[in-house]
Amino acid sequence: CGFKLRGQISSLPFETLYIAAPPGHTIGSDLRRAIDATTTTKIVDSVDNAEAVLQVLNANNERRILSLSGGGRVREFELIFRITTRLIDSKGNEIVPENTITLLRILPFLDAQILAKEAEEQMLYQDMQADAVQQIIWRLSTLQKSRFKPEAASIQ
């Protein structure tokens, strides 16, 4: 039926990448770990020897009431994870303009289990974050190498 092995190791059009993520947020290290593990690109820790810079402009979790019980209590929350990223090359001109990925999950809720639901909520947020990281990598892998060829040459 035409399926071929895509392979886990996708190739990104740049050899080195710097990730600029808000400090104290786990998104930066998740991105670093995923790109390290599933692509040939090496993560560098300073902007100047990076061919490209992935800027995480913001990544935040939101919660919205989805369903109520007969007594007006919350039975389900809708968890929303939004992440906005932008890719620029080493000279700062924009390769991929600002784009936002929004993901949703449903958290059933019972007031009596508020502590447990807090842990489940964190698990769902982490799952969305991993999902978003995967989508970001897929979007980066579709960029043409040509965007980076000229600069790349000058870097070496």
Place this chain on the structure above:
Amino acid sequence: ERSDRDKPIYLEADRATVEDINRKDSTRVSVFTGNVILTQGTLRISADKIVIKEDINGFRHATATGNLVSFRQKRDGVDEYVEGWSKRVEYDNKIDKIELFKQARLRRGEDEVNGDYISYNMNSEFFQVIGSHERGEQTDTDNRVRIIIQPKNKSAESSSE
């Protein structure tokens, strides 16, 4: 300056033709052409051609033409000059009035007046400027009068004449 009127008039020119007093209406006409310069006290007019009409009791009327006749006079009691340029200048000594016709421009210190016709009375300092539009003249540039008044810094304001 007001005292200019009592001063003698000097005239320099490449060529000059002076007529005798004409008995009938007791006037004399003299014509000066070529780099003509008329000076009377602080008043000074230079033009290509100046025609002067005099009557028995003294000098009355001068008409200067040229490619931008220029005129210059010091103001009373102020170390400041009034300068003017135009295609034709009429100067009447008796009423001390000067009229500039066509591409007329008058400058005092930093202020400036442009128009098609400017008349300026040296004693009363009354002036009148008319644009070519009103006089039916057709000129290519903005045919209205333009007056530029620079800000006077209060300290140097001279007492009014």
Place this chain on the structure above:
Amino acid sequence: EDTIVKPRQKPASSATVSTGNDTTVKTGPDTVTIKADRVEGIYEQEMEAIGNATLCHAGMTLTADRMKYFPQSKDAEVTGNLHLDRKKDFIEGDYLKLNLDTQVGFLTEPRYTMKEGDGRGTGERLFFEGKNQYRLKKGEYTTCPVDDEDWYIRASDLKIDSEKEVGVARNVSVVFKGVPILYTPWLDFSYTGQRKSGFLAPVVGHTKRSGADLAIPYYINIAPNMDATIAPRVMSERGFMLSNEARYIGHGVHGRVQADVLPDDFDTHKTRYGISFQHGQYLGHGWRGQLDYNRVSDDRFLRDLSNNLSQTSRTNLLQQAGLFYHGDLGLDGTVSFSAIAQRFQTLQDPFLPQNSNLLIISPYKRLPQLTMNAIKRNVAGMDFGLNATWTNFAHSSADRTEGRRLTLYPTVSVPFRNSYGFITPKFGLHYTQYALSDNVGTVGSNTDRVVPIVSLDSGVIFDRNVSIGGNNYIQTLEPRAFYVYAPFKDQSFLPNFDSAESDFSFAQMLTENRFSGHDRINDANQITLALTSRLLEPSTGIERLRAAVGQQFRFIDRRVILDSSQVTSRRADFIAALAGRITREISTDVNIQLDQQSLRTEKIRAGISYQPELGKVINLGYRYTRDVQERLDIPDNQLNTAIKQVDTSIQWPFFSNWHTVARVNYSLRDDRLLAGLAGFEYISCCYKFRVVVQKLTTATSRSTTAVFVQLELNGLMNIGSNPLRVLEQSIPGYASIY
């Protein structure tokens, strides 16, 4: 005197006489330039320009038929269809007397238009009171286009500062379609929407619980990064209340304080208050501080005094202070640390009989809880992880066991990864130690538990190019297998501080423990097979549609269970989901969970929305969760998670500028409307008129109806309560049209 003629010896040098064509005259900002058909006057005393006259000075251009200018005093008198064109505005009138220096003077019969925003108006007399300061007597102001004046404000005195772009009006009446609808002795506004202190639109309403309700909020723009809103509120059934909100934001700091006080409630004759304080601060080097403290005076405070769903539905008010750290651990590692002190104020349902056994169980207090989560990768090809927590659990009621709990969960995994797939075996040892306040079964107050957990995760990705409906996509196929083994350990005697069974979902089924929290580690011998297929746009890699199916095969009967109050879903083990955009305008989100043996559906979440363009959206939703406990006899058993609801919402324009908005969230199980909303918006060129009615269920057989009537005069202000936030929350995809 005689004329002396001297023949010239040499030609006159023309250098001494300027030919006058050097026309460059420097014109500075304060230079006055006058143009006209004719100008006459006494030099430096008075000039009169007649006929098509213009005067330019300091960025201002004045044109009129006739004007007088006095250079000494720099006064100007101008008459005859006068136009004054300036940086920020454009004014016409009949007769103007103005001093160019001091910008003081007056203009009769003024007609003015602001260049920024479309504010314009007329008046009897306009006073210039200095640079950018005006005062309009008996003036009118509107932002409507010239030919159709839907509204204007008329004020006996309207003072405008065009630098700060703000205005203050006295004895103002707002006339809408010729009918004066509002009179206020004093009104100040910013006509370019800047933040400015001043009265916001009054909020008018009527509810059964508090009767007629009027609030007049006053907004204080304290500083660019700080503002506050003080809202005195009068209710016929409850009396006077003051609600205040303050917000601040700084470099790495943000916070919000909300304090409401009702000194004497007519109904309960007690003082009632509500406090909510949130503060977040980035402390540098990866450290972050956070405070979230909420407290109300009595259980019914929120339900009686708020129309906001997110407040009326709250049962546990969080009171927490926390310190968080996240940073690198060497090259390939990260470490996170958190310390929180947390407790809740639990609000009982005010309308249930006090003695009923349905009192809400208030959660344990965690005073404090320390957690540490470290990951170290690529150590000789292995990834190491450690998750540790230490918590001191306390509880207000005496009959609940309290105690301290330490958990340590070290793990090691060996990720085998090659070009097309991955296999990751993982081994973890979950150690828990309890130090409890009283004996637990036979074990005494100190006990511990060790559970080894083994898992094997593997997956591979295939893709192919495919063309559907004319456009081509990359379709991926991602099979995945996840095996977990954990031996049974009897935990029935252990207390349960923070564990419950998580809802079965794609995320949960690929984790090792079906219980959240640390008090229960499930015995497991199961394999989860999942298959995900995505449609990606080839040029951008954006995921358009995702379909996924998953099944969990349990090889043992699971013996670690929780009592029914801690279980939200029964035995679902099959899940299927479809999410994304089917066509450019239709997107869907469907999720079904089944119990594979009995083929009973445990949970259905189905939603479809049609959004052809901005401002047009229809959402249809159905949500079903099968009842977990059989105790259907209790009407609103707060432990019961059964749901059977329909949730539809719509925003649709009709005629030229009418929009209708509606939402119905109807519970088929309780046969009542849980949340309903209906309204319309009329959007004209210079104003918007909204009427929205909202009905919310606030407690068993209690609901509150709120009516929002809002008239938004573009560029001036909005009158009436603002339903915008409610609309955005109730109707996904709602767009407020400009």
